[in-house]
Amino acid sequence: MRDTPLSNCERDFLLKAIQETKRLDGRQTYDYRSIKISFGTDYGCCFVDLGKTRIMAQVSCELITPKENRPNEGLIFFNIELSPMASPAFEMGRQSELLVKLNRQLERCLRNSKCIDTESLCVVSGEKVWQIRVDVHLLNHDGNLMDAASIAAIAGLCHFRRPDVGIQGEEVTVYSTEERDPIPLSIYHMPICVSFSFFQQGTYLLVDPCEREERVMDGLLMIAMNKHREICSIQSSGGIMLLKDQVLRCSKIASVKVSEITELINKALENDKKARKTGGKFGFAESLPQERITALKTDVSHVEMSDVKEKANEIVQRAEVPPQTVPSPVLTAPGTGQVGEGLENSWGLEEEEEEEDETVELKMELEEGHEEKGKGDVVVISDSDSEEEDVVILNQVTTKEKASSSNQQGAVASKQQQKKKKKKKRGQ
Amino acid sequence: MGALQQIYFRFCFFFLDFLCHIYCFPYQKCTFTDMLSCFKDKVGDVLLPGDVFSFQMPESITDSKPEKVVCGPGLRRNGDEVLVCKSGILRHKQPNLYWIDSQQRRYVPGKGESVIGIITAKSGDIFKVDVGGSEQASLSYLAFEGATKRNRPNVQVGDLVYSQFIIANKDMEPELVCIDSCGRANGMGVFGAGGLLFKVSLGLVRRLLAPQSEIAKDLEKMFPFEIVVGMNGRVWVKSKTIQQTLIVANLLESCENMTAQQRQTLFRRVADGSI
Numbered sequence: 111m112r113d114t115p116l117s118n119c120e121r122d123f124l125l126k127a128i129q130e131t132k133r134l135d136g137r138q139t140y141d142y143r144s145i146k147i148s149f150g151t152d153y154g155c156c157f158v159d160l161g162k163t164r165i166m167a168q169v170s171c172e173l174i175t176p177k178e179n180r181p182n183e184g185l186i187f188f189n190i191e192l193s194p195m196a197s198p199a200f201e202m203g204r205q206s207e208l209l210v211k212l213n214r215q216l217e218r219c220l221r222n223s224k225c226i227d228t229e230s231l232c233v234v235s236g237e238k239v240w241q242i243r244v245d246v247h248l249l250n251h252d253g254n255l256m257d258a259a260s261i262a263a264i265a266g267l268c269h270f271r272r273p274d275v276g277i278q279g280e281e282v283t284v285y286s287t288e289e290r291d292p293i294p295l296s297i298y299h300m301p302i303c304v305s306f307s308f309f310q311q312g313t314y315l316l317v318d319p320c321e322r323e324e325r326v327m328d329g330l331l332m333i334a335m336n337k338h339r340e341i342c343s344i345q346s347s348g349g350i351m352l353l354k355d356q357v358l359r360c361s362k363i364a365s366v367k368v369s370e371i372t373e374l375i376n377k378a379l380e381n382d383k384k385a386r387k388t389g390g391k392f393g394f395a396e397s398l399p400q401e402r403i404t405a406l407k408t409d410v411s412h413v414e415m416s417d418v419k420e421k422a423n424e425i426v427q428r429a430e431v432p433p434q435t436v437p438s439p440v441l442t443a444p445g446t447g448q449v450g451e452g453l454e455n456s457w458g459l460e461e462e463e464e465e466e467d468e469t470v471e472l473k474m475e476l477e478e479g480h481e482e483k484g485k486g487d488v489v490v491i492s493d494s495d496s497e498e499e500d501v502v503i504l505n506q507v508t509t510k511e512k513a514s515s516s517n518q519q520g521a522v523a524s525k526q527q528q529k530k531k532k533k534k535k536r537g538q
Numbered sequence: 539m540g541a542l543q544q545i546y547f548r549f550c551f552f553f554l555d556f557l558c559h560i561y562c563f564p565y566q567k568c569t570f571t572d573m574l575s576c577f578k579d580k581v582g583d584v585l586l587p588g589d590v591f592s593f594q595m596p597e598s599i600t601d602s603k604p605e606k607v608v609c610g611p612g613l614r615r616n617g618d619e620v621l622v623c624k625s626g627i628l629r630h631k632q633p634n635l636y637w638i639d640s641q642q643r644r645y646v647p648g649k650g651e652s653v654i655g656i657i658t659a660k661s662g663d664i665f666k667v668d669v670g671g672s673e674q675a676s677l678s679y680l681a682f683e684g685a686t687k688r689n690r691p692n693v694q695v696g697d698l699v700y701s702q703f704i705i706a707n708k709d710m711e712p713e714l715v716c717i718d719s720c721g722r723a724n725g726m727g728v729f730g731a732g733g734l735l736f737k738v739s740l741g742l743v744r745r746l747l748a749p750q751s752e753i754a755k756d757l758e759k760m761f762p763f764e765i766v767v768g769m770n771g772r773v774w775v776k777s778k779t780i781q782q783t784l785i786v787a788n789l790l791e792s793c794e795n796m797t798a799q800q801r802q803t804l805f806r807r808v809a810d811g812s813i
Contacts, residue, residue, distance in 0.1 A: 115668055117656045118696035119730040119774075127780050134784065 113199035147378040151393035154270030158262040162252035167262035169270040176239040184231020185241040197251040219334040223342035227296040253320035260303040301342040304364040306331040337372040581630040589622040612638025641741040645770035647706035654768030670770040681715035683723035698730035733776030
């Protein structure tokens with residue numbers, strides 16, 4: 111779909127209004143729209159509302175081999191996507207100029223400023239490092255995408271927790287969220303972009319332009335700063351000429367805005383942490399206000415009850431006889447068994463019973479202790495009829511519990527549980 | 539089950555954009571007035587797409603004569619059933635007109651509706667106009683008052699035009715004209731120098747254009763201004779100063795979801811100058 115074109119009268123009106131320092135929504139020249147930051151249920155999922163502009167960022171991680179010339183450093187990958195639901199001008203799958211520009215700016219702002227400690231992402235030097243991936247999705251476009259994207263990305267990175275890793279000699283164990291608490295990334299500082307739009311060849315300046323102001327502007331200046339007043343990146347687009355004192359003035363305004371926004375992000379992170387600790391409700395669903403326009407409403411319906419008893423009896427009599435269940439298995443011929451129709455499964459019945467007893471005892475042992483890896487005590491049963499490729503039963507004689515890492519232990523326990531379930535099903 | 543059922547049906551009438559007449563025969567036990575009264579109970583209730591009213595031809599037709607019920611937008615007839623296809627409030631107008639009053643922002647061109655369009659291109663003998671629908675409409679050079687082949691109208695790309703649809707269906711490209719059937723402009727044509735154009739929902743626009751519009755009356759008391767309202771949700775406002783224009787525009791955008799009470803309070807506050 112095509113975007114609505116800008117009419118001449120709108121353009122004239124906007125420029126005239128800016129000359130009188132009036133904005134469409136009544137803001138002052140240096141005012142931001144209201145920013146709202148909320149987090150989702152996953153760690154690393156962040157929604158940012160900048161007025162009507164809405165952006166979602168999601169941070170995730172995985173283990174990969176590092177680059178050859180930097181074996182000690184982890185990798186960070188940024189990706190911005192302009193969803194077609196944001197504006198009729200965006201089409202899925204087409205790389206527009208705006209998209210490339212936004213991607214480059216976000217990378218420059220967050221990667222080149224070294225705000226994340228990449229060396230802490232190293233697990234095994236030269237072999238395994240963490241790759242952090244930041245996906246930013248634009249949900250609604252009402253101007254000033256860069257600011258909202260940078261706020262969402264940095265808030266998501268601060269909120270994200272990566273799985274804990276344990277190294278013992280040669281072995282590396284990645285613990286899941288249930289085993290050990292995930293740990294946050296080490297972030298040195300929070301760079302945030304602030305956008306300035308210029309009109310009438312640089313005479314007039316507006317902070318945080320909305321979509322219509324962006325259409326009539328001459329040029330855009332983007333300054334990325336952190337709250338320690340360090341500039342991380344500056345970009346000027348549109349080809350306007352700016353004077354030195356204009357740029358200095360913009361940087362001063364930017365430092366004020368950045369400190370306000372950083373405080374807002376920290377507060378939002380605090381609230382989320384508190385809500386998670388106290389067990390309160392958190393996540394995206396809770397951040398939306400509930401507005402009901404219509405509850406489940408049905409009309410009064412009268413049900414005739416006079417002949418219910420006779421009808422019920424009729425139905426019961428006419429119903430089919432339920433299938434008969436046989437308590438003991440039926441072996442019609444050697445080597446065959448009857449399965450289903452309420453009869454017991456006779457395949458490998460005796461073996462299953464023995465194994466079941468063993469595994470019940472083993473499970474209790476395993477649940478008690480902590481383990482080290484030991485392969486010598488493992489017995490492999492090759493003629494079992496279970497569907498798993500190899501069934502591993504741990505030796506129950508030795509008192510010292512031998513089990514491998516928690517993953518294998520979990521797998522064995524789950525195999526036992528599956529067998530138990532199968533047994534129960536057959537028995538019914 | 540063919541047995542007697544004493545269950546009340548909810549009746550929803552569905553119609554396409556054209557008017558459709560339904561002859562309602564009374565169902566066995568229900569009389570016609572009964573059904574209509576169920577229907578009348580629903581006037582003012584919120585109905586959702588998927589609600590069905592089914593009329594079944596009864597075995598015996600009683601002697602009450604069939605009545606015509608006229609259905610408006612949001613209702614659709616499907617054989618013997620009437621389906622609601624838009625969510626909204628069921629409205630009624632005497633003597634027998636029912637329709638669903640729905641709220642949406644996307645405009646679908648309809649014949650005879652007056653809209654505000656933006657000229658996007660000049661090509662050959664026609665202008666291409668963006669009206670906010672899925673397709674751009676075409677407007678001929680000659681469809682202006684006093685326009686001839688030699689005397690072309692003074693229209694540039696990016697101008698606003700207030701015009702009417704003469705062709706607007708889903709199978710053809712929509713067409714606009716800026717004259718009425720007698721050849722007079724009647725308020726239509728190019729306009730817009732100095733004002734502000736903004737977009738609101740279609741429901742608000744219909745409320746503004748209603749004959750006894752309360753919103754319009756409340757607005758008039760504020761200060762003098764010019765306003766052009768297009769049925770495609772676009773509104774153009776011009777007042778003496780830019781500040782006043784901005785005030786009117788923001789007021790209209792914000793009074794969409796307000797009750798009459800809240801709106802009047804807001805307008806009074808603005809008139810007192812506190813905002």
